[in-house]
Amino acid sequence: MKKWIMTSIGMIWAGLALNMVDIHQAVAQMPSAETDDPHYQYADNKTCGTCHQEKLRDYQSSMMGKTPYDKVFRQFYAAVNAKGEPDGIGFRAFKPNGPSDCASCHTPDVVLDAGHELSLEEAIKRGSKGISCDYCHTIKDVKVIYDPDSKRYDTRLWKMVTRARGNVKRGPLKDAKSPFHGTKFSPIHTRSEFCAACHNNQEHLLSLDTYHVWKQAYDKGVVKQTCQQCHMPVGGKDRRIAIGGPVRPASQIHRHFFHGGHDADMVKKAATMKIETSNDANGLVVKVDVTNSGAGHTFPGAATLRNVLLVVDALDDNGKPLAHVGSKKELLPPLAGMGKTPRDFGGHVGAMFARPFATKTGKTPTGGFNADHVLFDTRIYPRQTAHREFHFAKSASSHGRVRVRLIYRWAFKPLVDKKGWKMDDIVIFDRKLSS
Numbered sequence: 415m416k417k418w419i420m421t422s423i424g425m426i427w428a429g430l431a432l433n434m435v436d437i438h439q440a441v442a443q444m445p446s447a448e449t450d451d452p453h454y455q456y457a458d459n460k461t462c463g464t465c466h467q468e469k470l471r472d473y474q475s476s477m478m479g480k481t482p483y484d485k486v487f488r489q490f491y492a493a494v495n496a497k498g499e500p501d502g503i504g505f506r507a508f509k510p511n512g513p514s515d516c517a518s519c520h521t522p523d524v525v526l527d528a529g530h531e532l533s534l535e536e537a538i539k540r541g542s543k544g545i546s547c548d549y550c551h552t553i554k555d556v557k558v559i560y561d562p563d564s565k566r567y568d569t570r571l572w573k574m575v576t577r578a579r580g581n582v583k584r585g586p587l588k589d590a591k592s593p594f595h596g597t598k599f600s601p602i603h604t605r606s607e608f609c610a611a612c613h614n615n616q617e618h619l620l621s622l623d624t625y626h627v628w629k630q631a632y633d634k635g636v637v638k639q640t641c642q643q644c645h646m647p648v649g650g651k652d653r654r655i656a657i658g659g660p661v662r663p664a665s666q667i668h669r670h671f672f673h674g675g676h677d678a679d680m681v682k683k684a685a686t687m688k689i690e691t692s693n694d695a696n697g698l699v700v701k702v703d704v705t706n707s708g709a710g711h712t713f714p715g716a717a718t719l720r721n722v723l724l725v726v727d728a729l730d731d732n733g734k735p736l737a738h739v740g741s742k743k744e745l746l747p748p749l750a751g752m753g754k755t756p757r758d759f760g761g762h763v764g765a766m767f768a769r770p771f772a773t774k775t776g777k778t779p780t781g782g783f784n785a786d787h788v789l790f791d792t793r794i795y796p797r798q799t800a801h802r803e804f805h806f807a808k809s810a811s812s813h814g815r816v817r818v819r820l821i822y823r824w825a826f827k828p829l830v831d832k833k834g835w836k837m838d839d840i841v842i843f844d845r846k847l848s849s
């Protein structure tokens with residue numbers, strides 16, 4: 415037993431030593447200039463993760479860490495369903511060949527090398543490593559370009575981003591010393607403008623407006639945090655940020671999981687809900703207030719497929735549904751799902767918070783690439799409250815029972831069904847009360 419343990423420890427050390435040799439070789443090959451080196455080859459995330467283990471674990475679980483291999487992104491780009499069959503839904507159905515902006519944010523490294531748009535197929539052929547550790551930590555500056563006259567941004571990546579590729583890793587620490595690479599304090603890494611490079615997209619419409627909405631709310635003091643303060647939270651125990659580094663206070667250590675619309679705990683931080691029931695001459699009135707109390711931008715977020723549903727049910731004492739007597743505006747649109755499952759809420763009493771785009775011929779939902787107009791924008795802006803009222807017939811018994819659900823979906827259900835994607839609803843609230 416003891417011998418087995420000793421052998422195992424020996425093997426672990428041998429393994430670590432081997433990794434270290436790899437690293438020394440990798441680092442030795444990196445030129446150490448602080449200016450941008452056009453011949454520099456980005457390191458793999460795994461190389462950085464040998465010493466920055468927590469960072470690598472966090473980042474591999476994130477959506478940014480998965481792109482461009484995230485299936486939903488690829489299938490929407492290629493206009494194929496989950497089985498890989500062409501289905502006419504997505505970017506390549508609109509533009510079968512040639513470059514596009516998709517590669518810019520999903521494979522930024524090779525697009526910046528090129529200095530112009532590439533097709534995603536070409537970007538992958540050129541060996542893009544996606545949005546990598548090394549990509550982010552060799553960025554020197556990001557400029558947000560906005561023309562107040564036309565009220566339009568210029569979001570072309572190569573106009574916004576300046577790089578300093580090389581052996582110097584830039585980050586938020588003023589006193590970091592690594593025996594393996596240079597370090598440099600970089601204020602841009604602590605600012606929302608760093609994220610703006612990709613979280614704003616000016617097409618015909620401003621199809622992603624996360625930074626834009628955040629900036630307006632932040633300048634007014636409505637939102638007090640940066641993107642990083644909410645999406646790269648500090649905390650936990652004091653610990654090392656790298657093998658070979660000192661133990662640091664937790665307040666200096668930023669988690670890298672970038673939780674967003676695919677994470678139930680994160681989504682639940684965004685909203686609060688208040689319900690009031692009363693009776694008027696016609697029957698039962700249910701008033702619901704939904705507040706964006708926790709997001710630094712709209713709720714739901716910018717991505718054109720996200721949606722939040724308010725689903726309202728009213729029953730009499732015997733459990734029989736009360737008839738809806740309000741206007742059609744109190745019913746959920748077809749984008750809430752038109753299938754036959756209990757999750758298809760199209761036509762059900764409720765409300766949708768979303769910003770679906772439509773093409774010239776009225777096809778919805780669609781991406782920014784062929785959007786002609788916004789069908790409606792009912793997303794809730796930071797710290798704003800959406801008020802909704804629903805009207806039901808009088809209850810035959812003296813009391814009625816009301817159930818109100820608030821549900822988040824990262825894509826419209828009709829699209830998810832057509833694509834054959836797997837999506838769970840995130841139930842933010844499920845409240846039952848008697849009126």
Ligand code: HEC
Pocket residue numbers: 484486487488490491505514515516517518519520569611612613614615616622624674675715716717781783824
């Ligand atoms: C300006 C940068 C930018 C460009 C250009 C861009 N994207 Fe994205 N994409 C993003 C960001 C940022 C997100 C995450 C947005 C969010 O959740 O608010 C995203 C998310 C997505 C998603 C959702 C993925 C998921 O799993 O939920 C799809 C699909 C997608 N993009 C497809 C495309 C396609 C197709 C193109 C080209 C027509 C494109 N994107 C161009 C930045 C960009």
Ligand code: HEC
Pocket residue numbers: 437457461462463464465466547548551583584585586587588589590591592593594595597598599600654655656657658659660662
């Ligand atoms: C062999 C170990 C090792 C490897 C490999 C390594 N690092 Fe580091 N890194 C360190 C150490 C040690 C520190 C300093 C830690 C401290 O001071 O707390 C550090 C610090 C940093 C910092 C902080 C800089 C600052 O001023 O804020 C960044 C960013 C960073 N590394 C990124 C990377 C990236 C990106 C890679 C891959 C290209 C990488 N590291 C590979 C050991 C390593």
Ligand code: HEC
Pocket residue numbers: 459462463466469470471473478545546547548550551585586587603604605608642643646655666667668669670
């Ligand atoms: C999307 C860009 C992005 C990617 C990808 C990324 N980082 Fe970071 N990283 C940041 C930003 C921004 C900060 C600073 C956050 C702040 O101070 O507000 C940071 C901070 C750090 C720090 C300084 C210590 C700390 O906790 O603040 C280290 C070390 C680091 N990152 C390593 C890595 C490694 C290793 C990877 C890959 C596994 C990685 N990063 C991937 C953006 C990124």
Ligand code: HEC
Pocket residue numbers: 477478480481482484487518519520522545608609610611612613641642645646672673674675676677
């Ligand atoms: C190089 C472009 C780029 C930069 C820089 C960037 N992002 Fe992203 N981000 C993306 C893309 C693309 C996606 C969507 C990936 C996918 O789903 O395929 C994304 C996804 C996300 C998500 C997850 C969305 C979801 O619904 O799950 C969050 C959160 C996020 N980014 C936050 C940030 C923050 C905070 C920063 C700045 C520290 C940042 N990003 C910088 C391109 C970028």
Ligand code: HEC
Pocket residue numbers: 606609610613624625628629637639640641642644645673674675680681682683684708709710711712713714715716717720
């Ligand atoms: C006050 C905290 C806070 C700030 C500041 C903040 N976010 Fe968020 N963010 C959230 C919460 C909570 C969610 C989950 C709810 C949602 O999706 O709207 C979220 C969701 C997201 C998503 C996924 C949205 C979706 O539904 O597709 C992205 C991408 C994102 N944030 C990026 C950013 C960027 C970029 C910034 C800075 C410009 C930023 N966030 C600032 C709290 C914040």
